[in-house]
Amino acid sequence: MKMTTYARIAGTGSGLPDKILTNKDLEQFVETSDEWITSRTGIRQRHVVVEGETTCDLAERASIAAMQAAGVTAADLDMIVVGTTTPDLIFPSTACLLQHRLGANGCAAFDVNAACSGFIYALSVGNAYIRSGVAKTVLVVGAETLTRMLDWSDRNTCVLFGDGAGAVVLKADTETGILSTHLHADGGKKELLYNPVGVSVGFKPEEKNAGVRVLMTGNEVFKHAVKALDSLVDETLAANGLDKADLDWLIPHQANLRIIEATAKRLQMPMDRVIVTVHKHGNTSAGSVPLALDEAIRSGKVQRGQLLLLEAFGGGFTWGSALLRY
Ligand code: UT7
Numbered sequence: 001m002k003m004t005t006y007a008r009i010a011g012t013g014s015g016l017p018d019k020i021l022t023n024k025d026l027e028q029f030v031e032t033s034d035e036w037i038t039s040r041t042g043i044r045q046r047h048v049v050v051e052g053e054t055t056c057d058l059a060e061r062a063s064i065a066a067m068q069a070a071g072v073t074a075a076d077l078d079m080i081v082v083g084t085t086t087p088d089l090i091f092p093s094t095a096c097l098l099q100h101r102l103g104a105n106g107c108a109a110f111d112v113n114a115a116c117s118g119f120i121y122a123l124s125v126g127n128a129y130i131r132s133g134v135a136k137t138v139l140v141v142g143a144e145t146l147t148r149m150l151d152w153s154d155r156n157t158c159v160l161f162g163d164g165a166g167a168v169v170l171k172a173d174t175e176t177g178i179l180s181t182h183l184h185a186d187g188g189k190k191e192l193l194y195n196p197v198g199v200s201v202g203f204k205p206e207e208k209n210a211g212v213r214v215l216m217t218g219n220e221v222f223k224h225a226v227k228a229l230d231s232l233v234d235e236t237l238a239a240n241g242l243d244k245a246d247l248d249w250l251i252p253h254q255a256n257l258r259i260i261e262a263t264a265k266r267l268q269m270p271m272d273r274v275i276v277t278v279h280k281h282g283n284t285s286a287g288s289v290p291l292a293l294d295e296a297i298r299s300g301k302v303q304r305g306q307l308l309l310l311e312a313f314g315g316g317f318t319w320g321s322a323l324l325r326y
Helices: 023-027 034-041 055-070 094-102 115-131 187-192 218-239 257-266 285-298
Strands: 006-015 020-022 045-047 079-083 108-112 137-145 163-173 178-185 249-252 307-314 318-325
Touching (some): 006 055, 006 115, 006 137, 006 285, 020 023, 023 034, 034 257, 055 094, 055 137, 055 163, 055 285, 079 094, 079 115, 094 108, 108 115, 115 137, 115 163, 115 178, 115 285, 115 307, 115 318, 137 285, 163 285, 178 218, 187 218, 218 257, 218 307, 218 318, 249 257
Parallel strands (some): 079 137, 249 307
Antiparallel strands (some): 006 163, 020 045, 137 163, 178 318, 307 318
């Protein structure tokens, strides 16, 4: 009898810049307050890159930690998938830069751009390659330096984001692993959350601050996120014939504590079964879910055999989930 092959999380890791910016620090250069940021978002501080520090630097740190935890070497990797919307360069991909740093030259390596859902999208790719038997060991990373494209005079956006990377090593396993992934997108809502700078639309690198500018209609994004995540968690449980009571942990995208609480309420989950890192990291886009997952595992909260629901929502719009038995 042929056994089912699952993609199992064999190890996780984090990469955060050393520099921390608190809400009080932000009060110095934008009209805001610690009280406003904390009460509206739950964010108290965020890590930010310094001059010369890149997305690949953070991805490398997270990847080395994940590979050590999984007990795999560069030679074991069949594929590297990096979810990012802030690559070091337009090309080569951050995954290619990372592959060379890790000494894994030769394996497949590519980026996935799904904004804040980038890690979930990348995870679904790694899962599909392992489930189909094409790959045995896949490094999946979510890595961002969103603060590189913020307008630091725009209080609507600059208080929300931080930098960071998380990584997981997926290994083929017959016992346990990712049960399903669910991906969605709606390109019709572009104007609510985007960066208008690009290559093909006419990139003018000589312009001052070219590339800087995340534009967001926050309260509209908020409403869409809550609605999309509500139906996404229902869809994910239904696809597996499971009930919300079966879940051990919710590991959500960390954009806003109020969005996280709304999803937890939908699932009737007490907040002590929800992993929250938004107060420390801010919104690290594709970095947020794997950073939260790594913290949950390394702190000993999440135990082998438990049922985890991962979800994210972001620019595109994109949204997605993964249900897994850790
Ligand atoms: O990860 C990708 C997906 N992104 C998200 O999920 C973000 C979703 N959106 C949000 O998290 C929230 O909408 C925000 C945190 C961005 C904003 O919170 P809100 O409760 O929706 O506030 P709002 O946008 O409706 O603005 C309320 C007020 C406005 O003032 P008026 O017009 O009422 O006088 C804003 O100008 O708050 C003002 N405001 C600020 N005040 C102090 C906006 N930003 C700030 C600020 N400090 N940083």
